[in-house]
Amino acid sequence: MEARQEKNENAVGEAIAVLTQRFGDRVSTAQAMREQHGHTTTYHKNLPPDAVVFAHSTEEVAEIVRVCATRDVPIIPFGAGSSLEGQLNAPFGGISIDLSQMDKILSVNAEDLDCTVQAGVTRVELNEYLRDTGLFFPIDPGANASIGGMASTRASGTNAVRYGTMREVVMGVTVVMADGRIVRTARRAKKSSAGYDLTRLMVGSEGTLGIMTEITLKLFGIPEVIAAAVCSFDTLEGACDATIMTIQTGIPVARIELLDEVMVRGSNAYSHLDLAEKPTLFLEFHGSEASVKEQSERFAEIASEFGGSDFDWATRAEDRTKLWTARHDAFWAAKQMAPGKEGVASDVCVPISRLAECVMETKADIDASGLIGPIVGHVGDGNFHASLMVDPGDKEETAKAQGILDRMVERALAMDGTCTGEHGIGQGKIKFLDAEHGPGVDVMKAIKVALDPQNIFNPGKIFPV
Numbered sequence: 001m002e003a004r005q006e007k008n009e010n011a012v013g014e015a016i017a018v019l020t021q022r023f024g025d026r027v028s029t030a031q032a033m034r035e036q037h038g039h040t041t042t043y044h045k046n047l048p049p050d051a052v053v054f055a056h057s058t059e060e061v062a063e064i065v066r067v068c069a070t071r072d073v074p075i076i077p078f079g080a081g082s083s084l085e086g087q088l089n090a091p092f093g094g095i096s097i098d099l100s101q102m103d104k105i106l107s108v109n110a111e112d113l114d115c116t117v118q119a120g121v122t123r124v125e126l127n128e129y130l131r132d133t134g135l136f137f138p139i140d141p142g143a144n145a146s147i148g149g150m151a152s153t154r155a156s157g158t159n160a161v162r163y164g165t166m167r168e169v170v171m172g173v174t175v176v177m178a179d180g181r182i183v184r185t186a187r188r189a190k191k192s193s194a195g196y197d198l199t200r201l202m203v204g205s206e207g208t209l210g211i212m213t214e215i216t217l218k219l220f221g222i223p224e225v226i227a228a229a230v231c232s233f234d235t236l237e238g239a240c241d242a243t244i245m246t247i248q249t250g251i252p253v254a255r256i257e258l259l260d261e262v263m264v265r266g267s268n269a270y271s272h273l274d275l276a277e278k279p280t281l282f283l284e285f286h287g288s289e290a291s292v293k294e295q296s297e298r299f300a301e302i303a304s305e306f307g308g309s310d311f312d313w314a315t316r317a318e319d320r321t322k323l324w325t326a327r328h329d330a331f332w333a334a335k336q337m338a339p340g341k342e343g344v345a346s347d348v349c350v351p352i353s354r355l356a357e358c359v360m361e362t363k364a365d366i367d368a369s370g371l372i373g374p375i376v377g378h379v380g381d382g383n384f385h386a387s388l389m390v391d392p393g394d395k396e397e398t399a400k401a402q403g404i405l406d407r408m409v410e411r412a413l414a415m416d417g418t419c420t421g422e423h424g425i426g427q428g429k430i431k432f433l434d435a436e437h438g439p440g441v442d443v444m445k446a447i448k449v450a451l452d453p454q455n456i457f458n459p460g461k462i463f464p465v
Contacts, residue, residue, distance in 0.1 A: 011071040018067050019095070036079050037088060037096040041331070042426060043344045043392060044086035049076055049096040056101055057264040058174055058182055058213040065211065065456075066180035068095055071363035074459050077207040079149030080122060082141075084345055087153065087206050087266055099148055105129050114171060114188055115309050116216045117445075119148025119394065135219040140165035141422065142328040153424040154204030158327065161247070161380030162254040162327030163220060165318040167423070174214035178452040188216060193461070201447070206424050207458040209451050223286035226254075227296060228314040228323050231303050232278040236363055236375075238307035239279040240356035243379045245302045247352050251295050256380035257327055260363065263334065263374035265275060268331035271326035276310050281379075282327055284320070300445040330376050331387060337390035338372045344398070346405040349383040349421030358415055359384055362408045369400050382420035398408050410435075425462045428433045433463055 020027045028034070029051045029213075038048035055061045068075050074094025076215050081088060090096065102118035110133050116443075117126060123142045141157035151173065156165035163169070172186030184199035202210055222304060233239040243256055245338065259267065259280045264299065267273055272448075281303075285295045300311055314320050335343055350358045357374065366373040367388065367445075377384025386408060388401040409419045409432050419432035434441055441463060448465055455465050 008072070008093070008424060012050045012073050012095075013095055015067055015071050015073045015095060019051070019184070020051055022063070022067075023060075028052045034096075035277055036081070036370050037076075037098065039081050039088060041082060041343075042084050043390070043398075044089060045087075045431075047089035047091050049090035049316055050093045051167045052078070052096045052098055054098045054101050061097060061099070061211055061213050062176045062180045062182055063174050063176065064095065064385075065312065066099055068456055071454065072454055074456050075211070076458050077148070077152065077211045079120060079146030079152070080144065082143035082145045083149065083153060083426065084423045085428035087421075087424060087426040087458070089427060089460075091427070099211075099212065099213070100146065102148075106214065108133060108135075108219075108434070110135060110187070112188065113219045113221075114216060115219055116214055117211050119146060119151075119215060121147050123147065123150065123245060130219065133413045134222055136222050136363050137169075137217060138220055139166055139169060147215050147217070151203050151212055151215050151424070152205065152207050156378065156381070156383070158255045158257055158284075158324070158378055160293065160383075161256055162252060167203055169218040170199060171216040171218060173202050173212045173264050175202050175210035175212050177234070178454065178457055183210070186216070192225045193327050198392060206311070206426060206461050208448060208462055209457060211457070216228060223254075224376050225285075225287060225289050225292045225318065226290050226315075227285045228255075228320040229283045229285070229306045230275065230280060230310070230314070230323065231283070231300075232264075232276045232280045232310045234278065234307035234309075236279040237356050237360055239281055240359050240379065242303050242306040242308055244280065244293055244352055244355055245306070246299055247380055249298070249302070251298050251302075252287070253283055253295065253299070253380060254286040255282065256378075257282040258359075258379040258384065259330070260375040260379040262337075262372065263314065263330055263376050265372060266333040266337045267326050268332060269328055271322075273326055281308075283325060284324075285346070327376075330374070334372070334374050334389060338375075339370075340391070341389040342392050343387045344390055344401045344405065345385060345387040345423075346408060347383060347385040347421050347423050348408055348417055348419060349381065350415045350417030352382045354415040354417065355379060355382050355384075358408075358411055358417070359383050361411055362386060362404075365404050365407055371397070371401060371404070373401075373404070378421070380415065381421070384465060427461060430461075
């Protein structure tokens, strides 16, 4: 093992030397830069790469991959650094390829409602660019994530209930394979029956099968009217049941987000809101003036049936922005509630009919623990999150938190749900993949071995190979 480690270190050093000669000051071995690229927002230990290389094009990514592949050096793709399950860590060292400077919008085909961007473009940058076209990109995971990173983790977020996830909006990708080949997975046609669906294989693969460098996306028309609303409920169960009924009756809400009373209290303090400290739904309706009016009236009727009150509208753009910024800042609001502690975050997703049951059992588990653990969720599609605030140095507290999150996952799987609706597997949820997919994991491993036989792409993520 020591000889192998020495060999690996020699190979890494050689790769860094070759890359430095080729890319100059776009290669960094500085400790702070390396730690930034092993950064993870939540509790996972920082495991930095040996070096960081900033790429500017698909061809440069392919060149970097070839340098590493000939030396068996691991490669970890990096976008904006907002992933939550340790996807960016380098447990075996290696080279982090930073794609953030690949930030060009390559084409916008307004007539076809699509665009192609480099992987480092962020969702906010894309929407600012699109503003004058009358189109927008709807996937909104909260963080200003890169499009490449969002495709890699199959991100979704607040708009998924109406517009879908990255699985639905990615039309095709350009990807660099483990041997340096450049592959385009699809053309711009809206549908195709030509061969295997390589696009869907890459979307959600968390950088373990290839490095996506260009992504073609579906776009949508900016709605004529956008109206946001806030509605508080006497009970958490009432908020969940109102969500279930809203979805089951076919009201086409664009967003329907849940905050439990703990999260509302934290958001009031952090984002300077004055909401009633009750379980609360944040909603948004898109459409014509008539359709938005109809949607909101139908929802108000449902909400009142399940104990909803304090129904408040926000139709001005600045008011909607304040509302959704508060929702996106929920993680930081939770951290402010427990100074000095770190968030142990997890998400699950269940069939919508089991939402209330799963949320209520999880809430009871958290309340019994005595930990601060707000619940938030993209509940329109059965997805919710818990962020438990713990002292990383307190083994009893961290073990208690991990037990709660493990039971949350087990509960979701027992309800025919999934161990992660949008965070991905990364390092944090490897142990749950077998329980969810059974023999399917062997199929995934076979695909990994076939496409990346040296296991250089993001090793130690999703499953051990």
